[in-house]
Amino acid sequence: MRALSMERGFSIINIKQLRNDIKKWKIKEAINTLSLTKDKIEVLRELLRDKDSTIRGNTLFIIEKMVKEGYLKKEEVEELIDDIIALLKDPNERIALDAIKFLRYILENVELSDKNYNKVMEALMEVVSSGKGVLGEYAAEGLGILGVKISKLVRKIIKLLVSLIKGSKEREVQSAAMTALTEIASKSKDKEIVEEVMDEIMGFLDSEDKYLRERALSAIGRVVTTQRGRISKGLIDRVREKVSLFKSGGLEEKASEVLSALAAAEKESKQEEYRGYKIEQLLDMEKHEVVAEMAKENEEVLERVLEMLSSQDYIRKTDALWVISRIVDFLGPSRAYSILPTLGDLAKSKNPWVRSTAVKTLSNIYFLYPGTKNYIVSLLDLLLKSSDKKAVEAGLELIKEISTHSPTKDLFTAAIILTLKRLGDKDMRLPILRFYALTAENLLYLDRDILEAMFNKLNEIYKDATDEEKKIIISLLDLINTLLKKEEKA
Numbered sequence: 001m002r003a004l005s006m007e008r009g010f011s012i013i014n015i016k017q018l019r020n021d022i023k024k025w026k027i028k029e030a031i032n033t034l035s036l037t038k039d040k041i042e043v044l045r046e047l048l049r050d051k052d053s054t055i056r057g058n059t060l061f062i063i064e065k066m067v068k069e070g071y072l073k074k075e076e077v078e079e080l081i082d083d084i085i086a087l088l089k090d091p092n093e094r095i096a097l098d099a100i101k102f103l104r105y106i107l108e109n110v111e112l113s114d115k116n117y118n119k120v121m122e123a124l125m126e127v128v129s130s131g132k133g134v135l136g137e138y139a140a141e142g143l144g145i146l147g148v149k150i151s152k153l154v155r156k157i158i159k160l161l162v163s164l165i166k167g168s169k170e171r172e173v174q175s176a177a178m179t180a181l182t183e184i185a186s187k188s189k190d191k192e193i194v195e196e197v198m199d200e201i202m203g204f205l206d207s208e209d210k211y212l213r214e215r216a217l218s219a220i221g222r223v224v225t226t227q228r229g230r231i232s233k234g235l236i237d238r239v240r241e242k243v244s245l246f247k248s249g250g251l252e253e254k255a256s257e258v259l260s261a262l263a264a265a266e267k268e269s270k271q272e273e274y275r276g277y278k279i280e281q282l283l284d285m286e287k288h289e290v291v292a293e294m295a296k297e298n299e300e301v302l303e304r305v306l307e308m309l310s311s312q313d314y315i316r317k318t319d320a321l322w323v324i325s326r327i328v329d330f331l332g333p334s335r336a337y338s339i340l341p342t343l344g345d346l347a348k349s350k351n352p353w354v355r356s357t358a359v360k361t362l363s364n365i366y367f368l369y370p371g372t373k374n375y376i377v378s379l380l381d382l383l384l385k386s387s388d389k390k391a392v393e394a395g396l397e398l399i400k401e402i403s404t405h406s407p408t409k410d411l412f413t414a415a416i417i418l419t420l421k422r423l424g425d426k427d428m429r430l431p432i433l434r435f436y437a438l439t440a441e442n443l444l445y446l447d448r449d450i451l452e453a454m455f456n457k458l459n460e461i462y463k464d465a466t467d468e469e470k471k472i473i474i475s476l477l478d479l480i481n482t483l484l485k486k487e488e489k490a
Helices: 003-009 015-023 027-034 040-048 053-068 074-089 093-109 114-130 134-149 151-167 171-187 191-206 210-226 233-243 252-265 279-284 288-297 299-309 314-326 333-338 340-346 352-368 370-384 389-405 409-420 426-438 440-445 448-462 467-489
Strands: none
Touching (some): 040 053, 074 093, 093 114, 093 134, 134 171, 151 171, 171 191, 233 252, 279 288, 333 370, 340 352, 340 370, 409 440, 440 467, 448 467
């Protein structure tokens, strides 16, 4: 920052002291200082461009707090839009993510000019199309808000998102774009827009890509449930006819969930039947399914269930886990990301049901939001290196669950590398070998050097393996040998 030249222009504040306060997280002092000058926008603009990432990130937080507390007017926020948008490309991903979150706050709470709405839309669309995992998913939520709020832009946003899904081969791009479409369709108050987006989403049910078909089914189920009062009988019939065709191909369960949602959309809402009951009362009455249905339709119920997941009360925590495991499609990226650490802890539980349910929920979140990959990999590393057999089994189950949605080469390769090292431990050997057998079709995705290492390791442990282990080893060796020979011929 050009401290000297700025001090000439802002004689009543000490820029160096302000910068020091910001760096040391003295937020109250920094805001008090900024409120003393009429030229605070220029000061904030310079701070957002500071070479120190801590200054940039903390300044972003200060600006949001100043907006919330009324220190910055609408016009002043608009003056900072370009610099906030620039932070979406910040080399520090944490700052880029905070900038996206702040833009979301602005979209929800500040009225912008048409010009700036367009700028925000283009910036968020660029992030979605970049395939930057978590950033793209949070940007998708922002586009959803923008599409619902600004009728002038919604059709343009829809068209761009559909084009992205059809034109990109990157899973992260397709996923983020589908998330944005789902957000618009599930929250729009315009019946016409809801039907238009639903028709576009239903078009992906004809895709050759199983991932897109499953994502489309998830989106349709959410929209049908949240928009029960806005979708027409004609749309319900079209969806039912289309979804009823999924009687094979591994999507029967998801299709069945959508058909159940369609049936529920034609009945009275659960909220009416149980109005007046507290969530805790319903859970004590064993009405978990009712709470799940209410959480799909009511944001306040959903937030209460999410709070319960962090409860110190073990029964309430497991109640919440049951409900959340049934409504993953309705969380959205920000809520899904917020519960990852808790789910990771529950995946290490000694209780088999808790462990299995947490693992399946994590798998479903990964399917919807591939940006969770880094978290999932770090969790797998922790689980598969554990000395606790149950933790290792949880890690293997997580990989198996993820593979049922869509084979993921990187994750499966990482799991093989981590588990090959554990085959020397006789206590861990059988669960690992069973995992290899259950996911054998994914060996097709492994590189030759990994297959060879696996072949050699299995040969090495065969001599002191149990009879059950030997049967699995022989079948795996035969398969790997076949794959290696095919590669040689090719």
